[in-house]
Amino acid sequence: MIDALIAIFEALPYLLKGALATSGIVIGAMGLGLVMGVHMAVGQVYGNRPTRWFVGLYVWFFRGVPVLVLLFLFYFGLFALIGLNLSAFAASILVLGMTTAAYQSQIFRGAILSLPKGQLQAARALGMSDIKAIISIILPQALRFSIPAWSNEYSIILKDSALAFVLGTSEIMARSHFVASRTYHHLPLYITAGCIYFLLTWLGVRALLKLEAKVRIPGYSQ
Amino acid sequence: MTKPKKPILRVENICKILGGKEILKSVSLSLYKGELKVLIGPSGAGKSTLLQCINFLIPPDKGRVWLEETEIQSHKKRELYTFRQQVGMIFQDFNLFDHLNALENVAIALRKVKKMSRQAARDCAVAELERVGLGDKTTLYPAELSGGQKQRVSIARALAMEPKIMLLDEPTSALDPELIGEVLSVIRNLAQGGMTMILATHQIGFTRSLADEVLFMENGSIIEQGTPEDLLSPDACTRSRDFCSRLNELYEEGV
Numbered sequence: 001m002i003d004a005l006i007a008i009f010e011a012l013p014y015l016l017k018g019a020l021a022t023s024g025i026v027i028g029a030m031g032l033g034l035v036m037g038v039h040m041a042v043g044q045v046y047g048n049r050p051t052r053w054f055v056g057l058y059v060w061f062f063r064g065v066p067v068l069v070l071l072f073l074f075y076f077g078l079f080a081l082i083g084l085n086l087s088a089f090a091a092s093i094l095v096l097g098m099t100t101a102a103y104q105s106q107i108f109r110g111a112i113l114s115l116p117k118g119q120l121q122a123a124r125a126l127g128m129s130d131i132k133a134i135i136s137i138i139l140p141q142a143l144r145f146s147i148p149a150w151s152n153e154y155s156i157i158l159k160d161s162a163l164a165f166v167l168g169t170s171e172i173m174a175r176s177h178f179v180a181s182r183t184y185h186h187l188p189l190y191i192t193a194g195c196i197y198f199l200l201t202w203l204g205v206r207a208l209l210k211l212e213a214k215v216r217i218p219g220y221s222q
Numbered sequence: 223m224t225k226p227k228k229p230i231l232r233v234e235n236i237c238k239i240l241g242g243k244e245i246l247k248s249v250s251l252s253l254y255k256g257e258l259k260v261l262i263g264p265s266g267a268g269k270s271t272l273l274q275c276i277n278f279l280i281p282p283d284k285g286r287v288w289l290e291e292t293e294i295q296s297h298k299k300r301e302l303y304t305f306r307q308q309v310g311m312i313f314q315d316f317n318l319f320d321h322l323n324a325l326e327n328v329a330i331a332l333r334k335v336k337k338m339s340r341q342a343a344r345d346c347a348v349a350e351l352e353r354v355g356l357g358d359k360t361t362l363y364p365a366e367l368s369g370g371q372k373q374r375v376s377i378a379r380a381l382a383m384e385p386k387i388m389l390l391d392e393p394t395s396a397l398d399p400e401l402i403g404e405v406l407s408v409i410r411n412l413a414q415g416g417m418t419m420i421l422a423t424h425q426i427g428f429t430r431s432l433a434d435e436v437l438f439m440e441n442g443s444i445i446e447q448g449t450p451e452d453l454l455s456p457d458a459c460t461r462s463r464d465f466c467s468r469l470n471e472l473y474e475e476g477v
Contacts, residue, residue, distance in 0.1 A: 118317035121279055122376075126331035126383060127307030129299065136334055141321045217321050219365030 004188040011179045011189060018175035019196050025092050025161045025171060026200075030154055032097030037104030038143075042134055044105065045112050055105065062102035067160050071095050075167050092164035092171075100157050107149040111142035144215050151208035155201045162197070172196055228291065230255045230418055231387050236275050236285030238268075245271045246282070247442040253387060253420060258413045260429045260450075261422040262462065263439035269422040270314070272439070273389045276420075277309045278302060289386065307335060310380030310388040314395050316372040318364040318379075324351060325360040328379045336383070350378040354408050370401030374408055381412075388412070390421040426466045430454055438462040 044055040062070070075091040086094065115138060123133035162173040176193035180186045229252035238246040245268045253259055261269045275282040278296045287294045294305045319327050328347035332338045338346065351360055354374040364372055373393055380388060393409065394402040406428055413419065413432050423429060429436060430450045438446040438453065438461060446453055446462050453462040 116317070118313060118315060119319060122311075122313065122317035122319070123331075124279060125277060125306055125309075125311035125313075126379070127303045127305075127335045128331065129303055132334050136330060137319050137321075141319075144321065217365065218323075218363045220320060220363065 004185050007179070007183050007185040008188050008192050011176075011183075011192070014179065015172060015175050015189075015192060015196060018170060018172040019200065021089065021169060021171040022158070022161050022197075023200065025089070025096060025164055025169070026154070026158050026204075028093035029096035029100055029157055029161070032093065033100035033104045033153075033157075034150075036097070036101035037108055038139065040101065040105035041108035041112060041142075042139075044109050046130065046134065059102045059105060062099050067096070067099055068163055068166065070099060071163060071167055088164070088167040088169045092161070092167055092169050096157055096160060096164070099160075100153060103153055103156075104150065107146050107153065108142055110149075111145040112138060114145065115141055144212075144217065147208055147212040147215075151205050151212075154204050154208065158201055158204065159197065229253055229288075230290055231276070232288040233276055234286045234288075236272065236282045236287075238271055238275055238280065238282050240271070240280075245442050246275065248285075249439075249442070249444055251420075251437065251444065253418060255418055256416045257418055257434045258432055259420045259435045259437060260433040261420060261437050261439055262424070262426070262429065262465065264465065267439040268442040269439055270391050273311070273391045273420065273422060276389060277306050277311060279311070303335070307383050308386045310383060310385035312373070312376055312380060312388065312390040312393045314392040316364070316369070316376045316396070318367075318372055318376055320364050323361050323363050324356060324367065324375045324378075327364070327375055328382050331379070332382055346382055347378070350382045351375065353381070354378045355404070368401060369397045370404045373397065373405045377405075377408055377412075387418040387420070390419060390423070392422050392424070394423065394425060424469060426454070426469055436462060438465065 040055045040058065043051040047055070065073075071092070074095045075086070075088065079086055079091060119137055119141070120130075120133055123137045124130070128136070161171060164171055165173040165177065168174070172193050176189045180189040183189075231253040233252075234250045235248045236246050236250070237244075237248050249268070249272055251259070261272070263269055271280060274280040275285070276287060278287075278294070281296065287296075289305060289308060294301060296302050319330065322330060325344065325347050328350050329340075329343040332343035332346055333340065336343075348357065348360060351357055354377055356371060356374055356378065359367065359371060359375075362371075364375070367375065377393075390409065394405050397405065402425070406425065409419075409421070410428075410432060421433075433450050435447060436450050436453045437444045440461070446460055452458060453460050454466055455463075
């Protein structure tokens, strides 16, 4: 028992460094997913036929293939094929980012479609171009309504980030596995790893709840 | 009534088919400066579609539109946006931007379309809101306003763009009876101030007292047009008269 506590205590700084890597992956992937997802959603709702078709194909592919397969496919296959020499860390961000982009685009698409049609009409009637209307009228509302679903996506990506371990990224899971194999304290170390994930999930979801309250439209209930 | 020779807005042969149904059958009209034309007619007659075709929110299948001698080339985006800036539109269900307060609702197009500075847009928005009697409500969001107040904000939003004409699509139809008055009084002030407008409405009393011309629409065509006296006086034997007396029976609206 004491051994286990000592093992955890000794490994903790090492694991927390892993938590930093995990945070980096999640923030990078969610950020990339946000930027790509918003563009894809706008393209899918307002774009011409080829754009809608392309986004549809992208979403279908990334939602249809397991993340683990995608990680191997891109890191060992496609990135090498196009001569892109990425670190495991960067590759994890890219692959998880592209995956969450597919899911996020559908969150934003749903939010955009849930807005009353009159919002875009009124903006057009004032002489706004569609781009201006989307940027100043549609997205500020759609993004607000996307926060609850986005927070869900955050918790999913946080846990999927453990898969980056297989590419050799030195994140929480990789580090716990490494220490556990060395010290044979498997149970306490994986419990610790689980607790760190739990803490990160809790912090992120809480921060997003705060954000949701902060940007809430006064008097508005959807 | 003395009219200048040239109409400020001319609409010719607008046709629109939606879902296989002919909504507008070659509708034409001319609007002169300072004139208030009122569109009346049963629901489904094509009043809303006509107004939305005029500023191309619904692209007409056929037909041409001129604003002050210039024909609008609706496929040229820039021209279309410039045209729409000059045509204020008021919707039945207000369509205020839900995430912006009253002031920002009025100011946003000034900033994004007219490229005014933040401060100038703000000052202008405050002035427009005061004009519709909402100077004390500038920081409230649409969800915190009554229907009548929302419609007045939307009028202020349209006026801030300094439109040459205004299209009002049943501006009081979504309002409780006791809120209609405040919106009509704003529109009355506009009419008396010389604003050029096309108003689709079921407010017959209002039409009688303020319209320069009444257009009666049914089944996608303007079937009668003339002064309120010609069409709506008790002894006129017109389709409009019939329609209005039936409306009056419904609403028991005194004139």
